[in-house]
Amino acid sequence: MTKLQEMNKFARFGVYLVIAVVALFVLPFLSWLIGEESFTATSKAAFCVSCHSMEPFVASNADNTHGGNNEYGIKASCSDCHLPHDNSANYLYIKAQTGIHDMWVETFEDTSKIDWRAKTEHREEFVYDSGCLTCHVELEKATRDQEEHTRYFAGETTSKCATCHEEVGHSNLNKHLLQSKYK
Known part of the structure; x- marks a missing residue:
């Protein structure tokens, strides 16, 4: 039996919630930030x-x-x-x-x-x-x-x-x- 199966339903819900928050908010934010910085950096004379x-x-x-x-x-x-x-x-x-x-x-x-x-x-x-x-x-x-x-x-x-x-x-x-x- 895996550790995830051993967790109670409430704990598993918490893990899934954290994964969902990361997937829905953190990853898009990081993608936007990296994209924005890349566009800014490649738009200047120094580049x-x-x-x-x-x-x-x-x-x-x-x-x-x-x-x-x-x-x-x-x-x-x-x-x-x-x-x-x-x-x-x-x-x-x-x-x-x-x-x-x-x-x-x-x-x-x-x-x-x-x-x-x-x-x-x-x-x-x-x-x-x-x-x-x-x-x-x-x-x-x-x-x-x-x-x-x-x-x-x-x-x-x-x-x-x-x-x-x-x-x-x-x-x-x-x-x-x-x-x-x-x-």
Whole structure:
């Protein structure tokens, strides 16, 4: 006879209750905590620069208002701009897709042969308007550059934020690329 069989019904109920509480509350909480910390850690420049090809981008970001070079010291993380913020499912999907792609490229390709300056011509593919509008929520009501922004919010243009704001998030990027082996 096992010890569990020897226990009285009340003691067995207590054991089952503890197991149920752990399964229903502790495990989901720990899963959420680990997931949240992982997403936070992998969204910052310190993580992105662990791939050497990102060094010029992190350096140029530090020169920029969005990288903390402002009177308030406010910093946008890489994921604030380079991941969509329209819904959680899309955010997670694009984060996973981008992460897998970037790990593959860093591991199996010669990143020094990538023409990073040419890629800046396609910056709209790497910067999400939903990220911009998460922080710049009052932009539609702003009076500065109102004509352009009114057309944007009315859907009268195919332009995206990065179309007009060419160096958004990365000041002096060409300088940093030229100073590195990633030209």
